[in-house]
Amino acid sequence: MIRMLxxxxxxxxxxxxxxxxxxxxxxxxxxxxxxxxxxxxxxxxDCDADIVVARGMTAKAIARANPHVHMVEISIxxxxxxxxxxxxxxxxxxxxxxxxLTNPDICNPVLLQDLLGFPIYLRSAEDEAELYAAISExxxxxxxxxxxxxxxxxxxEDLGLRYFHIKSxxxxxxxxxxxxxxxxxxxxxxxxxxxxxxxxLNNAEDAMLAIDxxxxxxxxxxxxxxxxxxxxxxxxxxxxxxxxxxxxxSTSGLEALSETGTLFTIGEQLIxxxxxxxxxxxxxxxxxxxxxxxxxxxxxxxxxxxxxxNKGLLAHYTFSDIVFKSGIMQSLIASAYKYSQVDSNLLIxxxxxxGKELFAQSIHNASKRCTQPFVAVNCAxxxxxxxxxxLFGYTEGAFSGAVKGGRVGLFELAHRGTIFLDEIGxxxxxxxxxxxxxxxxxxxxxxxxxxxxxxxxxxxxxxNIDMNExxxxxxxxxxxxxxxxxxxxxxxxxxxRPEDIEILFLNFMRRFASRCNIREPKIDSDVMxxxxxxxxxxxxxxxxxxxxxxxxxxxxxxxxxxxxxxxxSLDNGSFMYLQETATEVKREIxxxxxxxxxxxxxxxxxxxxxxxxxxxxxLGISRTTLWRRLKQEQKAFHNEx
Numbered sequence: 001m002i003r004m005l006x007x008x009x010x011x012x013x014x015x016x017x018x019x020x021x022x023x024x025x026x027x028x029x030x031x032x033x034x035x036x037x038x039x040x041x042x043x044x045x046d047c048d049a050d051i052v053v054a055r056g057m058t059a060k061a062i063a064r065a066n067p068h069v070h071m072v073e074i075s076i077x078x079x080x081x082x083x084x085x086x087x088x089x090x091x092x093x094x095x096x097x098x099x100x101l102t103n104p105d106i107c108n109p110v111l112l113q114d115l116l117g118f119p120i121y122l123r124s125a126e127d128e129a130e131l132y133a134a135i136s137e138x139x140x141x142x143x144x145x146x147x148x149x150x151x152x153x154x155x156x157e158d159l160g161l162r163y164f165h166i167k168s169x170x171x172x173x174x175x176x177x178x179x180x181x182x183x184x185x186x187x188x189x190x191x192x193x194x195x196x197x198x199x200x201l202n203n204a205e206d207a208m209l210a211i212d213x214x215x216x217x218x219x220x221x222x223x224x225x226x227x228x229x230x231x232x233x234x235x236x237x238x239x240x241x242x243x244x245x246x247x248x249x250s251t252s253g254l255e256a257l258s259e260t261g262t263l264f265t266i267g268e269q270l271i272x273x274x275x276x277x278x279x280x281x282x283x284x285x286x287x288x289x290x291x292x293x294x295x296x297x298x299x300x301x302x303x304x305x306x307x308x309x310n311k312g313l314l315a316h317y318t319f320s321d322i323v324f325k326s327g328i329m330q331s332l333i334a335s336a337y338k339y340s341q342v343d344s345n346l347l348i349x350x351x352x353x354x355g356k357e358l359f360a361q362s363i364h365n366a367s368k369r370c371t372q373p374f375v376a377v378n379c380a381x382x383x384x385x386x387x388x389x390x391l392f393g394y395t396e397g398a399f400s401g402a403v404k405g406g407r408v409g410l411f412e413l414a415h416r417g418t419i420f421l422d423e424i425g426x427x428x429x430x431x432x433x434x435x436x437x438x439x440x441x442x443x444x445x446x447x448x449x450x451x452x453x454x455x456x457x458x459x460x461x462x463x464n465i466d467m468n469e470x471x472x473x474x475x476x477x478x479x480x481x482x483x484x485x486x487x488x489x490x491x492x493x494x495x496x497r498p499e500d501i502e503i504l505f506l507n508f509m510r511r512f513a514s515r516c517n518i519r520e521p522k523i524d525s526d527v528m529x530x531x532x533x534x535x536x537x538x539x540x541x542x543x544x545x546x547x548x549x550x551x552x553x554x555x556x557x558x559x560x561x562x563x564x565x566x567x568x569s570l571d572n573g574s575f576m577y578l579q580e581t582a583t584e585v586k587r588e589i590x591x592x593x594x595x596x597x598x599x600x601x602x603x604x605x606x607x608x609x610x611x612x613x614x615x616x617x618x619l620g621i622s623r624t625t626l627w628r629r630l631k632q633e634q635k636a637f638h639n640e641x
Contacts (some may be wrong), residue, residue, distance in 0.1 A: 348493030353541030372417030380426035398448025508547035
């Protein structure tokens with residue numbers, strides 16, 4: 001509650017103030033009206049109030065003795081002074097008069113003298129000592145009549161001198177009281193803000209210290225007190241940071257602290273301490289020191305990941321989950337890790353089953369966004385209207401069937417995390433334009449909504465089709481392609497890295513045997529030869545499915561090559577497993593090595609199921625060019641063999 005003291009020196013003023021205090025908004029505050037004057041009153045030295053309203057010398061004395069108090073002075077106006085001078089002229093018969101004020105700047109004595117026709121001697125006095133000195137000075141030059149406040153009047157009465165009291169007019173009093181009311185409202189708001197700030201600070205999980213530029217603590221919360229001092233009765237305010245945090249002295253002082261955080265051991269706790277500058281109106285006021293318990297931080301991260309997992313918004317895989325032996329995969333993972341350290345848009349290309357989402361999740365988990373959501377959406381699995389509502393969300397009543405309260409879109413769910421747009425090449429053109437705007441503006445608009453929602457999302461896209469071909473056919477926007485393809489990864493098919501087949505096969509066999517709780521079967525030596533001959537158009541996913549079937553359907557303790565060939569033949573009727581010669585195996589390896597996109601033209605032609613004309617058109621070349629390249633490949637093979 002704001003406490004207000006109104007000091008009145010005479011009865012008329014008391015009645016005026018009392019009426020105002022009773023009938024105005026000022027009555028909602030704790031108001032005390034006291035009758036006193038002068039600068040020597042004992043009550044002045046112990047002013048138990050937030051705002052004081054007083055006049056003249058009393059106001060000056062209270063302000064000096066209580067610098068923390070908001071002082072509102074009842075001013076003496078020029079009209080109040082002239083009224084007293086006119087009264088003085090009628091009695092004094094034109095003799096000189098001494099005017100003693102605390103604010104002499106309100107008038108020009110020369111002008112008043114010309115106006116009223118008698119000498120006016122103006123002096124200033126802010127306390128009783130200065131007042132007595134001014135009276136004595138004027139008395140020595142023959143002045144016997146004085147004008148001023150009530151303190152002057154009482155002094156002149158004691159000395160037997162004539163005096164006239166300057167009274168404050170009603171307008172001046174009401175103006176001062178209105179100013180006091182405005183000050184009370186402002187102070188009330190500031191206190192509410194301060195209380196709110198301290199409530200927030202004391203309810204924060206972190207210990208917080210506010211220090212000035214010299215390292216002195218001027219604010220803290222209860223968590224900081226619990227961390228840095230054992231005596232609960234002691235306060236941190238006014239202490240040097242080094243007094244409560246001596247560990248900082250062993251380093252380079254405040255320079256040892258950073259905005260990203262520095263680890264210190266305080267007691268038995270490992271604490272992450274951050275330093276944030278406090279800047280107001282471009283002026284530095286010091287630093288905010290935030291202290292966070294590392295174990296509590298780990299627990300918070302665990303809870304976040306648990307919550308995200310429950311919502312299905314968690315990336316499960318990391319780079320350590322990628323099984324490989326080939327150098328090409330080692331190089332690819334190295335590039336992927338570099339990409340994880342930035343927020344640039346990324347496009348992952350690769351045939352179906354090569355592990356594009358595995359890479360996307362690994363990149364997310366290696367990034368600074370790892371504790372935030374990972375949202376995956378298949379752009380080809382949903383119709384255009386449903387896909388738009390899934391991506392951007394909708395408001396209540398946006399369309400028939402919209403759920404009550406609307407729905408949050410996947411982009412919004414992925415805020416501060418990563419969204420994975422799988423099969424983006426299949427996205428409808430109309431929706432591509434909206435995705436482009438999201439990438440450019442970093443904001444979304446719900447279906448049926450009239451406001452935009454800012455988002456902070458990293459976009460990773462994936463495709464298993466030729467994007468350049470889609471662009472040529474007008475099925476994909478070139479500007480969107482350049483947006484999503486700022487960074488890119490191209491995952492090679494399994495047939496281009498045959499050295500990975502064995503390690504993947506053995507890994508899957510162990511995994512499924514353990515899952516099915518059966519003994520891992522032996523593998524015939526010829527099995528790997530069969531596996532390496534197969535083109536694996538379904539890539540790792542196809543290999544994994546094969547391994548699972550082998551574990552489930554195997555009746556013995558051994559996996560034979562004939563069993564593998566049989567299952568692969570069932571999977572792909574066009575692939576006939578004949579007894580291939582060493583030369584044929586060599587041809588496959590050669591074609592994998594010289595192909596324009598990792599495969600030979602012959603291999604790609606056979607896999608496409610297209611005619612020579614159709615296949616050439618899909619490549620953007622003529623049939624003549626295709627025939628010439630096929631012959632070149634055949635000739636190169638024969639020369640090598």
